[in-house]
Structures are given as C-alpha cells and as structure tokens.
Amino acid sequence: MITREEFRSIAGNGIWKQNTSIAQILGLCPLLAVTTNAVNGIMLSLATILVMALSNVAVASLRNLIPHEIRIPVFILIVAALVTVVDLLFNANLHELYLVLGIFIPLIVTNCIVLARVEAFAAKNPPLQSTLDGVFMGVGMLWTLALLGGMRELLGSGTLFGGIDMVFPSLQPIQLLPESYPGFLLALLPPGAFILLGCMIAWKNWMDARAAERAKLKPPAPVAAAGCH
Amino acid sequence: MSTAKEFTAPGMAVRTAGILFIFVIIFTGLLSAAYLWTKPAIEASAAEEKMKLVDEVLPRSEYDNNLLTDTVTLPITPELGLADPTTLYRARKAGQPVALVFESVAPDGYAGKIRLIVAVRANGEVAGVRVTQHKETPGLGDYVEVKKDKNKARPWITQFTGLSLAQVSDREWKVKKDGGRFDYYAGATVTPRAVTKAVLKAVQWADAHRERLFAEGVAQ
Numbered sequence: 001m002i003t004r005e006e007f008r009s010i011a012g013n014g015i016w017k018q019n020t021s022i023a024q025i026l027g028l029c030p031l032l033a034v035t036t037n038a039v040n041g042i043m044l045s046l047a048t049i050l051v052m053a054l055s056n057v058a059v060a061s062l063r064n065l066i067p068h069e070i071r072i073p074v075f076i077l078i079v080a081a082l083v084t085v086v087d088l089l090f091n092a093n094l095h096e097l098y099l100v101l102g103i104f105i106p107l108i109v110t111n112c113i114v115l116a117r118v119e120a121f122a123a124k125n126p127p128l129q130s131t132l133d134g135v136f137m138g139v140g141m142l143w144t145l146a147l148l149g150g151m152r153e154l155l156g157s158g159t160l161f162g163g164i165d166m167v168f169p170s171l172q173p174i175q176l177l178p179e180s181y182p183g184f185l186l187a188l189l190p191p192g193a194f195i196l197l198g199c200m201i202a203w204k205n206w207m208d209a210r211a212a213e214r215a216k217l218k219p220p221a222p223v224a225a226a227g228c229h
Numbered sequence: 230m231s232t233a234k235e236f237t238a239p240g241m242a243v244r245t246a247g248i249l250f251i252f253v254i255i256f257t258g259l260l261s262a263a264y265l266w267t268k269p270a271i272e273a274s275a276a277e278e279k280m281k282l283v284d285e286v287l288p289r290s291e292y293d294n295n296l297l298t299d300t301v302t303l304p305i306t307p308e309l310g311l312a313d314p315t316t317l318y319r320a321r322k323a324g325q326p327v328a329l330v331f332e333s334v335a336p337d338g339y340a341g342k343i344r345l346i347v348a349v350r351a352n353g354e355v356a357g358v359r360v361t362q363h364k365e366t367p368g369l370g371d372y373v374e375v376k377k378d379k380n381k382a383r384p385w386i387t388q389f390t391g392l393s394l395a396q397v398s399d400r401e402w403k404v405k406k407d408g409g410r411f412d413y414y415a416g417a418t419v420t421p422r423a424v425t426k427a428v429l430k431a432v433q434w435a436d437a438h439r440e441r442l443f444a445e446g447v448a449q
Binding site for chain 2: 088
C-alpha cells in the first residue's frame with residue numbers, strides 16, 4: 001500500500017518543500033484575487049483540496065488507459081468535468097456553503113496547480129499516493145493562503161476573519177487593531193499581495209538556507225563540542 | 230507501449246482520436262448525469278432564495294398561493310426605471326388579490342442605480358420595500374439598506390410601510406428637505422430622495438395597472 005517514508009515525503013513536499021504558493025509559485029491568479037482576507041483564502045483552499053484529491057485519484061486510476069500523446073486534453077477534460085460536478089453537488093446539497101464557496105469553485109478550473117499535480121504526480125503514481133498528494137498540496141496551499149489573507153486583512157483593515165459570519169453565522173470577525181485604524185489600501189490591492197507573497201517566499205528561502213547550513217554543520221558538531229571541553 | 234508501435238501513422242491518429250472521443254463521451258455523460266440529478270434541488274434552492282427576498286416585503290401569512298408560479302413577466306418598463314424584463318409576483322388569498330411584488334429601479338442614486346423590491350397591497354398600501362442592489366457611499370448613503378442602517382428598531386426604509394397615495398399625496402411623498410414627510414439622515418439626501426421617488430412611482434404604477442395585472446393570463 002504505502003510506506004511511512006512515502007507518506008512523509010508526500011506530506012513534506014505538499015506542505016513545505018514544493019508548496020504550491022511559495023515554492024512552485026503556481027496558481028497566482030486566484031491566489032491574488034481571493035486572499036483579501038483569511039476566510040476567503042481558507043475557503044478557496046478547502047475547495048481546491050477537494051478538487052485536487054478527486055482529480056488526482058481519477059487520473060491515477062485511469063493513467064494506464066490514457067495515451068501519452070493526448071494526456072493533456074484528457075486531463076483538462078477530467079479536471080473540468082470534476083470541478084463542474086463538485087460545483088453542482090455543492091449547489092444542490094450544501095446550498096448555504098455554496099453561497100459562500102460558490103464563486104471559488106469555478107475559479108479552480110483556471111488554477112494551474114490542479115493540472116500541474118495531475119501531470120507531475122498522478123500520471124505516474126498509484127491512486128492512494130496520488131490522493132494524498134492532492135490533499136497535502138492543498139493543505140500547503142491552505143496555510144499559505146490563510147497566512148497571506150490574514151496578513152493582508154490585518155494590514156489593510158485591522159480585522160481578522162472578516163466574513164466568517166458568512167460561513168458560521170454565530171461567529172464575528174475579530175477587530176485586532178483599534179477602530180480608529182485608518183486602513184492600508186495597498187495591502188488589500190493585488191500589488192500588496194505580490195509584495196507580501198514576495199516576503200513569504202523570501203522567508204521560506206531563508207528558512208531553507210538556514211536548515212541547509214545546519215545540516216552541513218551538524219556532522220562535525222560533536223567533534224567541535226568535544227574540543228571545547 | 231509495445232503494441233502501439235505496430236500502428237501506422239494514420240492508424241495511430243485514428244486510435245488516439247478514438248480514445249479521446251471515448252473519454253469525452255464518458256465525462257460528458259458524467260456531467261449530464263450530475264446536472265440532471267442535482268437539477269431539482271438546485272431549482273428548489275433558487276426558488277427559496279427568491280422567496281427570502283419576497284418574505285422581507287410581504288409576510289407569508291398574508292397570501293396562500295404559490296407566488297413563484299403566479300407571475301407576470303414585465304417588459305421593459307420605463308415608469309419603474311426597468312431597463313430589462315423582470316418578473317412580477319401576484320399574491321392572492323382564496324383567489325382574491327392581495328398584493329403585487331415587483332422590482333423597481335431608482336435611476337438617480339448618488340452612485341448610479343438603486344434596485345428595489347416593492348410589495349404594494351391591493352388597496353394601494355405599501356406592504357414593504359427593500360433595497361436589493363446599490364453602490365451608494367458606505368457609511369453615508371447606504372442606510373437605505375436595512376443591514377447597514379444603524380437604527381435597527383425602525384430602519385429608514387420601513388417608513389413607507391402601510392402608506393398609500395390615499396393617505397399621503399404625491400406632493401407630500403418626498404423627503405422632509407424637499408417639503409415632504411419622509412425622514413432622511415443629514416449629509417446624504419441624494420440617496421433617500423432617489424429611493425423615495427422610486428417608491429412613489431412604484432405605488433402610482435401599481436395603482437394604474439393593478440386590475441390588468443391581476444387579471445392577466447388567469448383562465449376563468
């Protein structure tokens with residue numbers, strides 16, 4: 001089935017190493033348009049997780065039947081059909097949630113992450129691994145979009161989780177900065193999203209560089225410690 | 230892969246096209262099935278959405294017919310500011326006319342058109358008015374929308390409720406600043422003036438066309 005090693009590698013790739021937003025830099029259009037607050041980012045990611053898991057499992061199951069030459073049109077067909085089915089099912093059975101997520105679901109078709117994972121992973125791996133890959137790629141997107149949306153929202157309007165009442169009517173957005181906070185429009189506009197995303201990418205590179213340096217230093221570390229004593 | 234090599238180039242093309250065609254058929258079938266299976270539920274929720282709006286202007290207890298099937302399609306109606314065909318709902322109780330529910334547009338808002346839904350009772354009284362769409366200044370003119378009105382006990386838009394042209398003449402049907410009887414909040418007069426005018430026009434229009442509208446398309 002799946003080894004522990006495989007699972008860790010898939011999870012690690014999705015959440016950090018090959019993170020869709022800050023490592024592969026894919027799907028920027030919905031990312032920039034939607035992350036004006038944390039709730040929108042989270043909701044788009046949840047819908048994407050669902051679609052990625054479904055499209056990955058579909059492609060992985062059919063991968064031996066799809067001729068290499070026409071794989072891209074077939075993948076696009078599968079992804080577009082699945083997104084539409086998810087859209088219809090949401091509309092019919094979870095109407096309240098659909099009113100919130102509704103605008104995001106069709107956006108997923110245009111998200112190249114889905115097609116990228118289908119092509120790069122699901123076309124070459126068994127269904128179980130592919131499903132996990134879709135889910136963890138989505139989880140990686142979830143935390144980056146939530147963070148980006150949260151930062152933009154906090155800088156732009158001083159609140160957090162604005163619009164949460166649309167999802168859970170009993171909850172209210174949190175006013176973190178004083179009411180008198182004048183707002184910072186740039187953070188809410190697409191250029192602000194680019195700037196903040198750039199900062200996040202720089203932060204990830206810095207963390208990776210630090211980790212690589214530590215890994216390099218580690219083996220001789222006991223020797224150095226011994227020398228100190 | 231080894232079997233594929235035996236095909237000639239045209240044979241390969243036909244085979245690939247055939248496989249693509251099969252995939253298209255399968256997934257189109259999947260889509261059609263999903264569409265047909267979800268259609269009734271989606272239509273029911275869409276109807277529920279519409280009724281939510283109607284419920285705001287006319288309580289369900291006042292009528293006993295199915296509003297969503299008792300409709301008239303209004304053509305472009307300049308008197309109501311409507312630039313496209315809309316649906317008018319007819320509320321009846323025991324077959325007797327109760328009210329007309331229809332859309333109306335105030336073309337002269339501070340920032341473009343303000344869309345309203347209005348219910349006018351058979352006796353000419355306004356049963357309710359709600360703003361459904363507008364682009365008025367947030368925090369200034371947007372109090373015409375109940376959700377944005379700070380006066381939760383008696384939102385501005387509810388002051389039309391229960392009034393008819395028999396009680397308030399069209400000369401009085403203006404905001405106080407223009408010599409009428411309707412309140413407005415200082416600082417934003419353009420918005421309430423536009424809404425007040427649109428409601429007046431809606432009431433006048435309903436008075437003029439009520440009998441024809443209630444009779445239209447009813448099989449005796």
